[in-house]
Amino acid sequence: QAPRAGGSLNLIVNPEPPGINLGLAKLGPSSFVGSKIYEGLISLTPKLEPIPRLAQSWTISPDGKVYTFKLRPGVKWHDGKPFTSADVLFSFKDYLPVTFARTKLIMEQVASIVAPDDLTVVFTLKQPYPAFMYIFEVVGGTIMPKHLYEGVTDYRTTQVNNTIVGTGPFKMGEWRRGSFIKLVKNTDYWEKGKPHLDNLFFHIVPDAVGRSIAFESGKVDAIRAGDVENFEIARLAAAPGVSLTKAGWEFLQPVGFLNMNLRNKPLGDLRFRQAIAHAIDRNFIIKNIFSTFGEPVHGAFPPGYAFRDASVETKYPYDPARAKALLDEMGLKPGADGTRVSLRLLPLPYGETWQRLAEYTRERLNAVGIKTTIVATDVPGWFSRASSGDFDLAYNFVYLLGDPAIGVSQTYLSTNQLNRGTAANIDGYVNKEVDALLIKAEQETNKAERAKLYSQLQKTLSRELPILWTHQMIMPTVYRTKVKNLITTGQGMNENFADVWLDK
Amino acid sequence: MKDLLSRLLRQPAGIAGATMLAFIMLVAVGAHWLYPGDPWSMVADPNLPPFSPGYPFGTDMLGRDVAAGVAHGARVSLLIGFVATLVAVSVGTVLGAVAGYHGGWVDDSIMRFTEIFQTIPGFLLALLMVAIFGPSMYSIVGAIGVISWPSVARLVRAEFLSLRTRDFVKAAVLGGQSDLRIVFRQILPNTLSPIVVAASLMMATAILLESAISFLGLGDRSMISWGFMIGAGRTTLLQSWWLSAIPGAAIFVTVLGLNFLGDALNHALSPRRRGHS
Amino acid sequence: MDRFLFFGRRCFKAVLVILCVIAINFALIRAAPGDPATILAGEAGAVDAGFVERIRQDYGLDKPVPVQLLTYMKQLLSFELGNSYRENRPVKDIVLEKLPATLLLTLSAFVFSVAVGVSLGIAAARRAGTWFDTLITAGSLVFFAMPLFWIGLLAIVFFSMKLGWFPPYGMSTVGADLTGWAAIMDVAHHLIMPAVTLGLFYVAIYTRVTRAAALEVMDQDFVKTARAKGVPEGRVWRSHILRNSVLPVITFISLQAGHILGGSVLIETVFAWPGIGRLAFDALFQRDYNLLLAVFFVSSVMVVIFNLIADLLYSLADPRIELQT
Amino acid sequence: MSKEPLLSIRTLCVALPPGGDREFAVEDVSLDVRAGQTVCVVGESGSGKSVMANAVMRLLPERTLRVTGGEIALEGENLLALDAESLRRMRGARMGMIFQEPMTALNPVMTVGDQIDEVLMVHGQQDAKVRERRVVELMTEMSLPTPETLRHRYPFQLSGGQRQRVVIAIAMALEPRLLIADEPTTALDVTTQAQILALIKRLQATHGIGVLFITHDFGVVADIADHVVVMQHGKVVESGEATQVLRQPVHPYTRRLIDAVPRMRDAVGSAEASSPLLSIEQVSKSYRSRGLGLFGGKSRTLALDEVSLVIGEGETVGLIGESGSGKTTLGQCVMRLLDVDSGRILFQGQPVHEWHGRQLKALRPQIQMIFQDPFASLNPRHKVGRIVTENAILCGVEKTEADRRMREVLKVVGLDESVVNRYPHEFSGGQRQRIGIARALVMQPRLIVADEAVSALDVSVQQQVLGLLREVRDRLGLAMLFITHDLRVASQICDRIAVMHKGRIVETGTVQAISRAPAHPYTRSLFEAMPGQAWERDVEEAERLLV
Numbered sequence A: 001q002a003p004r005a006g007g008s009l010n011l012i013v014n015p016e017p018p019g020i021n022l023g024l025a026k027l028g029p030s031s032f033v034g035s036k037i038y039e040g041l042i043s044l045t046p047k048l049e050p051i052p053r054l055a056q057s058w059t060i061s062p063d064g065k066v067y068t069f070k071l072r073p074g075v076k077w078h079d080g081k082p083f084t085s086a087d088v089l090f091s092f093k094d095y096l097p098v099t100f101a102r103t104k105l106i107m108e109q110v111a112s113i114v115a116p117d118d119l120t121v122v123f124t125l126k127q128p129y130p131a132f133m134y135i136f137e138v139v140g141g142t143i144m145p146k147h148l149y150e151g152v153t154d155y156r157t158t159q160v161n162n163t164i165v166g167t168g169p170f171k172m173g174e175w176r177r178g179s180f181i182k183l184v185k186n187t188d189y190w191e192k193g194k195p196h197l198d199n200l201f202f203h204i205v206p207d208a209v210g211r212s213i214a215f216e217s218g219k220v221d222a223i224r225a226g227d228v229e230n231f232e233i234a235r236l237a238a239a240p241g242v243s244l245t246k247a248g249w250e251f252l253q254p255v256g257f258l259n260m261n262l263r264n265k266p267l268g269d270l271r272f273r274q275a276i277a278h279a280i281d282r283n284f285i286i287k288n289i290f291s292t293f294g295e296p297v298h299g300a301f302p303p304g305y306a307f308r309d310a311s312v313e314t315k316y317p318y319d320p321a322r323a324k325a326l327l328d329e330m331g332l333k334p335g336a337d338g339t340r341v342s343l344r345l346l347p348l349p350y351g352e353t354w355q356r357l358a359e360y361t362r363e364r365l366n367a368v369g370i371k372t373t374i375v376a377t378d379v380p381g382w383f384s385r386a387s388s389g390d391f392d393l394a395y396n397f398v399y400l401l402g403d404p405a406i407g408v409s410q411t412y413l414s415t416n417q418l419n420r421g422t423a424a425n426i427d428g429y430v431n432k433e434v435d436a437l438l439i440k441a442e443q444e445t446n447k448a449e450r451a452k453l454y455s456q457l458q459k460t461l462s463r464e465l466p467i468l469w470t471h472q473m474i475m476p477t478v479y480r481t482k483v484k485n486l487i488t489t490g491q492g493m494n495e496n497f498a499d500v501w502l503d504k
Numbered sequence B: 001m002k003d004l005l006s007r008l009l010r011q012p013a014g015i016a017g018a019t020m021l022a023f024i025m026l027v028a029v030g031a032h033w034l035y036p037g038d039p040w041s042m043v044a045d046p047n048l049p050p051f052s053p054g055y056p057f058g059t060d061m062l063g064r065d066v067a068a069g070v071a072h073g074a075r076v077s078l079l080i081g082f083v084a085t086l087v088a089v090s091v092g093t094v095l096g097a098v099a100g101y102h103g104g105w106v107d108d109s110i111m112r113f114t115e116i117f118q119t120i121p122g123f124l125l126a127l128l129m130v131a132i133f134g135p136s137m138y139s140i141v142g143a144i145g146v147i148s149w150p151s152v153a154r155l156v157r158a159e160f161l162s163l164r165t166r167d168f169v170k171a172a173v174l175g176g177q178s179d180l181r182i183v184f185r186q187i188l189p190n191t192l193s194p195i196v197v198a199a200s201l202m203m204a205t206a207i208l209l210e211s212a213i214s215f216l217g218l219g220d221r222s223m224i225s226w227g228f229m230i231g232a233g234r235t236t237l238l239q240s241w242w243l244s245a246i247p248g249a250a251i252f253v254t255v256l257g258l259n260f261l262g263d264a265l266n267h268a269l270s271p272r273r274r275g276h277s
Numbered sequence C: 001m002d003r004f005l006f007f008g009r010r011c012f013k014a015v016l017v018i019l020c021v022i023a024i025n026f027a028l029i030r031a032a033p034g035d036p037a038t039i040l041a042g043e044a045g046a047v048d049a050g051f052v053e054r055i056r057q058d059y060g061l062d063k064p065v066p067v068q069l070l071t072y073m074k075q076l077l078s079f080e081l082g083n084s085y086r087e088n089r090p091v092k093d094i095v096l097e098k099l100p101a102t103l104l105l106t107l108s109a110f111v112f113s114v115a116v117g118v119s120l121g122i123a124a125a126r127r128a129g130t131w132f133d134t135l136i137t138a139g140s141l142v143f144f145a146m147p148l149f150w151i152g153l154l155a156i157v158f159f160s161m162k163l164g165w166f167p168p169y170g171m172s173t174v175g176a177d178l179t180g181w182a183a184i185m186d187v188a189h190h191l192i193m194p195a196v197t198l199g200l201f202y203v204a205i206y207t208r209v210t211r212a213a214a215l216e217v218m219d220q221d222f223v224k225t226a227r228a229k230g231v232p233e234g235r236v237w238r239s240h241i242l243r244n245s246v247l248p249v250i251t252f253i254s255l256q257a258g259h260i261l262g263g264s265v266l267i268e269t270v271f272a273w274p275g276i277g278r279l280a281f282d283a284l285f286q287r288d289y290n291l292l293l294a295v296f297f298v299s300s301v302m303v304v305i306f307n308l309i310a311d312l313l314y315s316l317a318d319p320r321i322e323l324q325t
Numbered sequence D: 001m002s003k004e005p006l007l008s009i010r011t012l013c014v015a016l017p018p019g020g021d022r023e024f025a026v027e028d029v030s031l032d033v034r035a036g037q038t039v040c041v042v043g044e045s046g047s048g049k050s051v052m053a054n055a056v057m058r059l060l061p062e063r064t065l066r067v068t069g070g071e072i073a074l075e076g077e078n079l080l081a082l083d084a085e086s087l088r089r090m091r092g093a094r095m096g097m098i099f100q101e102p103m104t105a106l107n108p109v110m111t112v113g114d115q116i117d118e119v120l121m122v123h124g125q126q127d128a129k130v131r132e133r134r135v136v137e138l139m140t141e142m143s144l145p146t147p148e149t150l151r152h153r154y155p156f157q158l159s160g161g162q163r164q165r166v167v168i169a170i171a172m173a174l175e176p177r178l179l180i181a182d183e184p185t186t187a188l189d190v191t192t193q194a195q196i197l198a199l200i201k202r203l204q205a206t207h208g209i210g211v212l213f214i215t216h217d218f219g220v221v222a223d224i225a226d227h228v229v230v231m232q233h234g235k236v237v238e239s240g241e242a243t244q245v246l247r248q249p250v251h252p253y254t255r256r257l258i259d260a261v262p263r264m265r266d267a268v269g270s271a272e273a274s275s276p277l278l279s280i281e282q283v284s285k286s287y288r289s290r291g292l293g294l295f296g297g298k299s300r301t302l303a304l305d306e307v308s309l310v311i312g313e314g315e316t317v318g319l320i321g322e323s324g325s326g327k328t329t330l331g332q333c334v335m336r337l338l339d340v341d342s343g344r345i346l347f348q349g350q351p352v353h354e355w356h357g358r359q360l361k362a363l364r365p366q367i368q369m370i371f372q373d374p375f376a377s378l379n380p381r382h383k384v385g386r387i388v389t390e391n392a393i394l395c396g397v398e399k400t401e402a403d404r405r406m407r408e409v410l411k412v413v414g415l416d417e418s419v420v421n422r423y424p425h426e427f428s429g430g431q432r433q434r435i436g437i438a439r440a441l442v443m444q445p446r447l448i449v450a451d452e453a454v455s456a457l458d459v460s461v462q463q464q465v466l467g468l469l470r471e472v473r474d475r476l477g478l479a480m481l482f483i484t485h486d487l488r489v490a491s492q493i494c495d496r497i498a499v500m501h502k503g504r505i506v507e508t509g510t511v512q513a514i515s516r517a518p519a520h521p522y523t524r525s526l527f528e529a530m531p532g533q534a535w536e537r538d539v540e541e542a543e544r545l546l547v
């Protein structure tokens, strides 16, 4: 079927992003909108293989240290200026390291970046880093227009950031704050004949019920995972002319888990953590709290993730009796009211589902004699408590970002503990062997060797249980069937939508 | 007192209000007996609709009994309403009394202070305070109290301003009574009826405020209150309407009851009772 | 002349009150756990050491709170409200962008509730003691007793989903690109549900106040005098009872100004109305200090202006009132 | 005079709602008002005077007060049978009414001109110019000063007398045949009252209207009535020509009422000198009231202007003067409820105006007060026992001693001991005033200040309380500062009177001496305005002849 040109696609962005300058704002909503305007050097297939975007082709030296990108010729910024290797240099050397901590961290591995000509960029690493390619997708490696920033010193706070100029298939149209963001077709897009759509509208609806009504009443054509509560998905998807897909989250791959503060007694005791693991029914969580959108996990590497080795994992099935036995064994006898020990649980303040998960956990833990109090906070309070280690238990989730070197290491490295964000090792897990494995595996270019290292890592982690992994989050996207090519790559809804078109 | 009660119950609004509140109170008191155990415990299949056998109000997403939640929630909601009102009324009464009795610069400064709190949009202030101290029963009660006292203070002040010029106060001064005694023994008892009326209405407002705070996701997750139930259940409005409709109805009945009672009290206590009833 | 002086004094006092409001809010906001830096860091997921400190320095958050307050006040004196940490734009722009929506919403709600409330109150008082009176008083209470957001949600489900009469959310039809009259009608169409929902809550209040006031006025001698003059009943109500009954309503209005702004937080959330109520709520959860302070500032100013207008109205409606501060 | 009555009321009955103290507010009342005649209706409070008047205007609240029988005819037309519209046309045009309170009888938010204008307009005068001319004309006729500007004022900007004139202007605007006046002068002071009465008389003479005049003041009746109707408990107990009823009352109730009217000739004054108990020396007092202006420019009212007065042991001094002359202020300075600005107050030679704190507390029991409004002066939440003894106990009197005193005092004021467990609202006005007196007496004071202590009471009750005060005073040898605006009342109890005018004491002396030869022009006008003087002289004459 040949794509049909024209039409507007109506989407929901929630919450309203603080800004859509993707170089600066990397949060979910900003990426969702910004990824239509800005581009990276590459994109990723569902199997996470790189696809050319601003880079037409690339080569990696055999020792894994030199990455040479050939850029696409004839690409123009939305303001008509030509896109060149200088922009790439500017983005990775100057801009992103200031605005985005992850890029800054990874750039520390880079020895030099040079541009031999207008259409070539060469990155030379200090040591091999096989995950390097992943930093070039649009969100992590947003290419910013150098010409706008001439003379600017502070990239993070300059007002130039409010000028939205990218190379993507859509241009900034109108942003009526609190109502909608409108993007319009970039008629000068480098891929001739694309994009198919004329306009993109991102509706802003702060209330969850309002969002599901927005979809149901036909005002919007697609909703992303998290826009409505999971239990609404089945009903919405059942309507005629509506489809559901679970694809498009291959790169982000979120995993939910329970952080346990190992610094606090008795959480430092492995038996106690195991008891907690046995006290919770992952299947119940997936079925009743996440409305079947999830898969149980028993280790740091969920199904489908690179280098996963399920065979080495220690499993902790739901078994309250076993949990009690472990607690007894530790000498934590129940008191008169059945309480063995009291803990504080920090729920993730991201909507009712996570709150219910906390309530469920509290009930299950209470049932085995671990008296749990929910310490409610708002989002900033949560960030502040979690990242400073002020909790006993805390629900959390992270994006695994394609490669363990980027997505996993941060959570277990003993050198990356407090006040470094919530994806860090806030539990205070210290294991020299794990540290060594992580660092070694990050630089290992041989895939088989690397797999072996990670296999070892998974074994240790699942045995020591520094974190209680609960489930891999399955992220449903519900959309009207008339929307074609909505999700085609591993970037999912963060793809640039050049290929999307509307059927009659 | 007996007289007041009989006057109260002579009005349809009084009867209606008293009946509604008595019923709710009965449920609140009897919650432990009606639904022993923890209302949070997951006792049945999730999402049972109302009138399921054994679960007249159905169950929620985790299989908790909604009826048990409503019964136990009555305790918490009434408590929050009551304590918040108590806080507001005590603070407001003391400040209003001092301002109204003393007059002059004391009155002026207290009224300026009150004005400040009336100028800040109350609900936003409440949200801010709940966010600061973390969502808990105490912070919610405190926040509601803080935004409610100014109206009590104004009311009490106005009463005091008019009462302090009354001759019986002069008589007390001539009898050598101290200011403190005059305020508390002579004037305050006479302001009781408007305060009681205001308190009954304020309690209704407090219950509504708590539910609004919960709606915005700042409720206390360790106490089951109606506000929490609505807040937690509202996203399921299209799916399992009863999760928010039933506690909503409970709030409705209580607030309506309190309002009826407040009206009836107002009527029963007002001196110009002749004519319209 | 009197009015001019009155204005001068009122404004002077209002400025003091607002400065206090700001100081209180400033202290409160800073007492909240977490600051813009933790949020930025938290959202960035992974950060390096020192990142948070650097942001704090950038925003001057590392200084003691009193110093920060002083700096802020100085800024304020030159009508400078600072930049939003999050959006990295002047908060003035952000607030001004959303203020009209809130003004439109609250004023419509307000006009609706006063108009309906006063009419119902007078109607009830006129037939005091009858079933009609009971019906009105009890009926208006129904909406008073339901949580505001709950009425809103039900209204959306019923009037938008089931009947399709009104758009379920937003302030205008997205992507319709309407201009002129059509655009105004479009906004009006979107406005009806939120404004009525917000207003319904206050209808009960105004109904009661008006009814009580009218009952009181009804008994007064001058009403008898009017009747003894042979003034027709309709005119007795209009120019004697009504005019005197609205006085307490006006007093109440000024007391309600702060409330109605608070109510708009809920309504703006439920109906996706792009106003400053919701903005404040978001700013609070992002610890966007400057933005939040600006919203508090603007809404306090609004309340003050509202009170001022109410006082002026009062002094116009009641010649006995000498303008006092 | 024509034979046909203008207004004819026949066997009128108005039922009270169930649960009232009697079945009918007005029962079997019949009376006639003829053109050019003034019919006065007298009777104690609650006797049904107002209800009757409102029944004529058909202004009774229909739900609570229903006319159950009888007829009311105006110029032969049955008012009770009229439909709403015809009734409306009738009101204002053919019958007008004046109410007691001039403040509340006018719409506070409408200019007085508009209010007069309205009556013209609703009765069909569409031409605004014509109406305007008529408004000015009417106001001039009512002797209102500068009608052109005055008509744009609001009621609160007018004095009581002026307001009442406006009300009369409204009632007279369409020259009705019948004017009903329900206590039109009770709220006014004597001089203003005299003016208003003169005005009504003049209108009646020039327009030949019939006036139904309700009052409880026999002085007023004597001055204006052609015909008198006496009401008690809703019934007419006596009715007849004014001279007849006033001189030879037949019904015992009428006689009682007339006897209760205080008379100047009973004046008890004595100028005996005794040692001074209280000396007020050159006391000044001003009130600050906050004015407008950016920083609150203050304005001052000088309420007391270098006032001097001496009260001897056991002496009663009356303080007389029109409203606002500073009487209350002086009383409050004496009682130390207010601080004086300058001057001295000596009590038993002690400079009490300087006292504060403990010293003042010790002084308190010695000077006590009896208040004007007996209800407002008793805490409605306290039982009588507590009200009477509380202050004494707080001043250090033993509980048992206080109780003993209370019993004694209650006997003195003529109250049963059983009252101690009741609340103030369970008593009549006269009883309440006795409770107030008992409270003062329990403290065993040396001086009592009575501020309008009998003004709020009915004439008959007034007489009782005055008698009681006289008795108590004589028995206990108390000194008294008796504040009143009623010369007749003052004459009943005061040894001397002091006349206050605009913050100054303009004259002092015994009542007899002053009334015979008032020195100050203000005092003279005060005496002249006193209603019913002719009648009093006549009565005295008659009595002298009898003897």
Ligand SMILES: Nc1ncnc2c1ncn2[C@@H]1O[C@H](COP(=O)(O)OP(=O)(O)OP(=O)(O)O)[C@@H](O)[C@H]1O
Residues within 6 Å of the ligand: B274, B275, D016, D017, D025, D043, D044, D045, D046, D047, D048, D049, D050, D051, D052, D061, D064, D065, D216
């Ligand atoms: N609106 C009313 N509803 C019920 N009872 C009333 C009403 N107005 C008057 N009454 C009763 O009717 C009786 C007569 O009252 P009315 O006002 O005629 O007395 P009055 O002679 O005018 O007394 P006053 O001298 O105090 O004015 C009283 O017992 C009073 O309580």
Ligand SMILES: Nc1ncnc2c1ncn2[C@@H]1O[C@H](COP(=O)(O)OP(=O)(O)OP(=O)(O)O)[C@@H](O)[C@H]1O
Residues within 6 Å of the ligand: D287, D288, D289, D301, D302, D303, D321, D322, D323, D324, D325, D326, D327, D328, D329, D330, D485
């Ligand atoms: N609290 C006050 N503040 C300001 N002015 C006052 C105050 N009390 C009285 N005045 C003024 O002082 C003057 C004297 O008042 P005062 O009450 O002593 O008069 P009065 O002779 O007792 O009058 P009345 O017969 O009406 O009781 C009046 O002009 C009055 O307006």
Ligand SMILES: [Mg+2]
Residues within 6 Å of the ligand: D049, D050, D051, D182
């Ligand atoms: Mg009367």
Ligand SMILES: [Mg+2]
Residues within 6 Å of the ligand: D327, D328, D329
């Ligand atoms: Mg006085």
Ligand code: NI
Residues within 6 Å of the ligand: D001, D002, D003, D034, D035, D036
């Ligand atoms: Ni004749």
